[in-house]
Amino acid sequence: MENNNNYCVIMSGGIGSRFWPFSREARPKQFLDFFGTGRSLIRMTYDRFRKILPAENIFIVTNKDYVDLISEELPELNSCQILAEPMRRNTAPCIAFATYHINALNPNANIVVAPSDHLILKEDEFLSVIKKAYQFVSKNPILLTLGIRPSRPETGYGYIQMSEEKIDGMTKVKVFTEKPNIDLAKVFYESGEFLWNSGIFIWNVKAIFESFRKHLPEIANRFDQGSEQFGTKNEMDFINENYPFCPNISIDYGIMEKADNVCVQAADFGWSDLGTWGSLHDVSEKDEFANAQLTPKAMFFDSSENIVALPKEKLVVIQGLDGYIVAESDNVLLICKKEEEQRIKQFVTDVKLKYGNEYI
DSSP: OOOEEEEEEEOOOOOGGGGTTSSSSSSSSSGTTTTTTSHHHHHHHHHHHHHOOGGGGGGEEEEEGHHHHHHHHHHTTTGGGEEESSSOOOOHHHHHHHHHHHHHHHHTTTTEEEESOEESSSSSHHHHHHHHHHHHHSSSSOOEEEEEOOSSOOSSEEEEEEEEEEEETEEEEEEEEOOOOOOHHHHHHHSSOOOEEEEEEEEHHHHHHHEEEEEEEHHHHHHHHHHHTTTTTTTTHHHHHHGGOOOOOHIIIIIIISSSOEEEEOOOOOOOOOOOOOHHHHOOOOOTTTOOESOEEEEEOOOBSSEEEEOOTEEEEEEOOOOOOEETTTTEEEEGGGGGGGHHHHHHHHHHHHHHGGGO
């Protein structure tokens, strides 16, 4: 399915601090090979979409500091396919940047927006869902998102509540809900009305333009003023000058939660957002006591539910630990309860305050 109106935007500007110390500011998690396959997460994401899209229709939006890393990981990309943000401004400005760029090339574009660091275990099913989504948004002025059928009560994901209304086979969204506590997550799971929010979006360029102008005019008005600059040699000068004035806001808060033309496509293609060590533990191979090891040499005694990741030349022996993260990379060793891993971002902040950037 190589339709020249179909495009992909891969968002790859995050730091991935929840995966510290593996993920560092100089080389965030999207550039790491977590599973020993010889491919980083962004390489896997690009290869996945390349199966159904022309190479020239895939764009990466990243922070200016990671342009060289993108070029290393994806040397086949033309430099104009790497869109460099001068600073981090969350997903709404990032998506607007890519949308205006693609619109200058093709005002009839259908665009899928996807993070660079998700794991998809059933790629054929995923690509089938994406093809159906492209067809839908090419005919309907709808903002479409992919929702994952939950397999358990999960507090680490946002949720989407489905309505009973359908549009051309897709389900209208009733409401987006933030990450719930465990009791609410159980209610969501048992009701059958809720899906996990995958953070993958599909729309036609005209539909997303209209939504930006309606819900985030402070971004749309600024970019509209320089619309003739996009797709030209002056594009980056315009972005460098105007991007700092964009609000720091996510596409979820800025548009998806406000718009009334949002639908969700329910799917199950072996998805994980790999946002945390806990989510990596969930998808990793485990021994009979649910210990997962990303390091080749590990021995466990009286221990369960741990995830261990150390340099391959090291042997780790764990005794008497239950539910821990044990991770070493370069000059940092982290030992942290898995159930308290949300504190890792604060650990990173505290380390930076006390020791500077050496360990970040």
